[in-house]
Structure formats: structure tokens, C-alpha cells
Amino acid sequence: MKVGGFASSEARAEYEVVYERGLAALPAPTGTYDVETAFGVARVYRFGRPGGTPIVLLPGRAGTAVMWEPNLAALIEHGEVYAVDLIGEAGRSEQTVPIRDGADQAAWLTTVLAELDLASVHLIGYSFGGWLAANLAVRAPDRLKSLTVIDPVLTFGGLTAGLVVRATLTAIPVVNRWARPSFLHWISGGAEIDASDPVARVIDEGMRTYRIALPTPKLFTDAQLRSLRMPVLALIAGRSVIHQPERAAARARELLSRGQVELWPSATHAIAGEAATEVNARVSAFLTECEGKTPS
DSSP: OOOOEESOHHHHHHHHHHHHHHHHTSOOOSEEEEEEETTEEEEEEEESOOOSSOEEEEOOTTTTGGGGTTTHHHHHTTSOEEEEOOTTSSSSOEEOSOOOSHHHHHHHHHHHHHHTTOSSEEEEEETHHHHHHHHHHHHOGGGEEEEEEESOTTSSSOOOHHHHHHHHHHTSHHHHHHHHHHHHHHHTTTOOOOTTOHHHHHHHHHHHHEEOOOOOOOOOOHHHHHTOOSOEEEEEETTOSSSOHHHHHHHHHHHOTTEEEEEETTOOTTHHHHTHHHHHHHHHHHHHHHTTOOOO
């Protein structure tokens, strides 16, 4: 089995320029950590000050900590926020050992939480990060005070055929140059991609320069989803192309014992950024409720 990495030293250098610009768009971190795990080193940024249960953020594919730029300011109002660059993805984490399955994914993330002394967290994941968050919730539920998943991949529904085909094309170097912009345009519901947007630039550059070697996540079983006992907020984009939104929302409502499942009809898979104000308000209300506080 292989490990992920940049296509070349030149590709990494080009990516670093874009990544650094993206990082500069975020609030100044109050801490930066490189956490050693059995599968490599995880880069984690801390924002905000202690207060309440820490929040941990897991981004979508190639998103890194930078993808939370539209959401960070609102989340910091709740206290400490930890944004993780995923092992096996573009960013400043470094994969050194193959990741074989969901157990390995949960293992490295559990190590990160333990090394940062985060015994109980509000875990928030978007897209692929949503699957990672749910995967940890299934395998290490005692570490989560709550779970928020934002249009998560392979969590409540299987992948669409269109997503599989387009994602495969972006992974082929010879066609990556034209397939990558087309993929980002398609997954955002046809919206024009702003080339000056730091989040879009980091995602695009990550897809261009980094070669992923991760296993395809497995769709959670009914029993696994029924086993979740923590409060769960699931925001499903009604125009998402990663799954069949109505069916995914219906399955989530059926199986989550403490789930708050919402289908947002006009939202695309880019919901966390395109509807940032609304998403921030909804997630903030959920976190306040989980903390047992009265909304201000």
C-alpha cells in the first residue's frame, strides 16, 4: 500500500505559496501543533481561548484548516477551536504509513485528541471530514459531546455515479488540468469559482499537486448509526451531488436517536461557505443547546 504525498518537490513548493496565503485569511492561531501518530504527523491549529467544550473541525477533501475561513469567527465565540489538516491529504500534515480502513482513520484522530488533552469535544466535519467525524463517533463515542456533520460523504447515503466518474477523472494526471476546474464547478452547483478566494485556491491547488492514497470510506450500517447516542446535527444540502439528498436525510432521521436532521433545499455541497451566515447560526444554536446554555 502507498502513502499520500505531493507529486514533486516543485509541486509542494507551489502549493505552500497558496496555502500560506490561505492561512493568512484566517484569524491568528493561538497555537500550532504537529502531533505524532502511528500514521504520520497531524498539523493542528488552535483558535480562540479556553471556555466550554473544545470544538474540533475536520475539513472536506483538500480543504485543510483554510476551508473554515467563513465559519471560524462564529465558532470562536464558543471558546477554543481546533482545526485539523487531515493525514493523507494536501496540507501540512504528513502521512508516513498507509491508512487501510476506518479503524486506522479513527486511530490517528484519537491520538490527536489524546495528545492535545481533549477528553470531550464538539466534533464538526464537512464532506469527507463529516465521514471522518461520524467514523470516530461510531468507534470512540465517549470522546464526543456532540457531532455535527455538514453534507457528509458516505454517511447517510451512497455516492452518486456522477461523483464517482468525475472524482476518478481528477485523479488521472493527464486529464487533471481540465477535469479539476470542471469538478469544482459541478460540485458547487454550477457556481463560478472565484479564483481569488483563498479557500477555493487552496482546494484547487491541493487537488492539482497532491496524490491521495486513502481507502474509499465505507457507508455506515444501520446498526452503526443507531449506536450513536450523542446529540447529532446533520445539515444535508438539497442540491448536493454527492448523494441523493432526500434519501440521505430520511435515513438519518430514521436511524439517529438524538438527531436534528435538516434538508436545506437550495444549498449545494458547498453549503458551509455559500450559506455561511445561516450555517454558522444553526451550528452555534446547536452547540449552545448541547452546552445547556440559554441562547443570547
